[in-house]
Amino acid sequence: MQELRVELADRSYPIVLGGEMAAGLPKRLIDMFPDARFALVTNTTLKDLYRDHLSSWKSQLQFVEHVMPDGEEYKSLECWREILATLLTTRGLDRRSVVCAFGGGVVGDIAGFAAASFLRGVNYVQIPTTLLAMVDSSVGGKTGVNHASGKNRIGAFFQPRLVWADTEYLTTLQEREFLAGYAELFKYAFIGGEDMFAFVMSRHDAMLAREPEILTEGIRRSMQIKARVVSQDEKESGMRALLNYGHTFGHSLERSFKYAGILHGEAVLWGMACACDLGKRAGTIPAEHISAYDAICKIMPTVQLPARPPVDELYQGMFTDKKTHGATIRFVLPAQPGTSIITSDVATEDVLATLENALA
Numbered sequence: 001m002q003e004l005r006v007e008l009a010d011r012s013y014p015i016v017l018g019g020e021m022a023a024g025l026p027k028r029l030i031d032m033f034p035d036a037r038f039a040l041v042t043n044t045t046l047k048d049l050y051r052d053h054l055s056s057w058k059s060q061l062q063f064v065e066h067v068m069p070d071g072e073e074y075k076s077l078e079c080w081r082e083i084l085a086t087l088l089t090t091r092g093l094d095r096r097s098v099v100c101a102f103g104g105g106v107v108g109d110i111a112g113f114a115a116a117s118f119l120r121g122v123n124y125v126q127i128p129t130t131l132l133a134m135v136d137s138s139v140g141g142k143t144g145v146n147h148a149s150g151k152n153r154i155g156a157f158f159q160p161r162l163v164w165a166d167t168e169y170l171t172t173l174q175e176r177e178f179l180a181g182y183a184e185l186f187k188y189a190f191i192g193g194e195d196m197f198a199f200v201m202s203r204h205d206a207m208l209a210r211e212p213e214i215l216t217e218g219i220r221r222s223m224q225i226k227a228r229v230v231s232q233d234e235k236e237s238g239m240r241a242l243l244n245y246g247h248t249f250g251h252s253l254e255r256s257f258k259y260a261g262i263l264h265g266e267a268v269l270w271g272m273a274c275a276c277d278l279g280k281r282a283g284t285i286p287a288e289h290i291s292a293y294d295a296i297c298k299i300m301p302t303v304q305l306p307a308r309p310p311v312d313e314l315y316q317g318m319f320t321d322k323k324t325h326g327a328t329i330r331f332v333l334p335a336q337p338g339t340s341i342i343t344s345d346v347a348t349e350d351v352l353a354t355l356e357n358a359l360a
């Protein structure tokens with residue numbers, strides 16, 4: 001069991017990472033919140049898979065349980081309202097209460113937003129169960145729900161009090177979901193420094209094979225990088241945008257498929273390859289490092305796109321990204337190995353050529 005920390009002054013919090021830690025969770029929660037009542041939000045899949053964990057925790061914490069349906073489509077205002085209804089109608093839940101999110105990014109985002117809004121904000125704890133949630137969504141305090149006008153359009157920055165990442169849960173994760181989460185881990189190779197670049201290059205196969213120690217080390221390094229970035233730029237006014245490496249292209253791809261038939265992480269894998277290609281065209285990668293990027297892009301998993309979207313549509317889609325500033329796209333492009341830069345100084349022809357190349 002290891003502990004990291006997100007440093008945010010009086011809102012700092014620990015991240016506990018390890019394997020088979022279920023038995024230790026109730027004590028940790030009771031120690032942290034001695035007089036609190038608990039609510040736990042999860043989904044039907046996790047409830048079935050981890051019934052024994054939940055009943056053991058319940059016998060010690062006596063929480064009220066809210067089980068939501070499984071799926072991105074339920075990260076909605078309607079389901080958020082249902083969680084709030086549970087919180088509001090449970091006797092004894094007050095401002096000292098703690099909302100625990102037990103699940104992947106969907107459960108974490110919506111439960112975090114419910115915690116942010118219930119009684120103007122109560123404590124919440126992230127218990128991530130997917131690789132994506134461990135390396136990305138459980139750390140950093142972005143909470144929210146989707147809206148018909150787009151993904152994650154409604155929400156709040158609201159930091160958890162504890163992240164409890166038990167890698168045991170990854171053993172039951174479907175291969176496709178694992179790979180989608182691995183995309184976000186792989187992303188840190190491009191933005192997390194030279195050491196992370198080298199680590200991913202040398203440990204890629206072992207992590208993909210879910211070798212416990214090496215995978216845990218990859219998760220630890222990813223969480224540490226994310227924690228460092230969030231500590232320096234909580235609300236994404238500057239360097240936190242680096243975490244969007246691969247996402248400008250990826251979001252546009254997801255949108256063009258109307259979020260069906262492709263997972264977010266799969267779109268990010270495609271987007272990261274695009275960013276490397278554009279980095280070469282735009283000259284952000286120094287000549288002596290091009291071979292290092294060729295090598296990492298060669299090992300990066302590739303995805304089979306369900307169809308070939310029109311280049312123009314993908315290009316236009318990049319302007320409607322939430323992270324775009326007006327008519328300017330802020331690209332995150334690779335530079336030295338492990339380092340990316342944020343730039344808008346990119347020729348349209350280069351972006352179009354990258355898109356053509358990625359769809360060839």
Ligand SMILES: NC(=O)c1ccc[n+]([C@@H]2O[C@H](COP(=O)([O-])OP(=O)(O)OC[C@H]3O[C@@H](n4cnc5c(N)ncnc54)[C@H](O)[C@@H]3O)[C@@H](O)[C@H]2O)c1
Nearest residue numbers: 045070104105106107129130132133136137142169172173
């Ligand atoms: N808040 C942030 O900073 C942030 C960052 C990235 C992504 N996100 C959000 O995260 C969401 C995606 O998260 P996700 O990829 O975890 O998807 P998810 O929560 O939908 O989980 C994927 C699938 O795996 C199942 N599952 C979860 N844990 C499991 C386990 N241990 N064993 C077996 N099955 C399990 C889920 O029930 C679901 O069917 C998106 O809504 C995205 O917008 C948020």
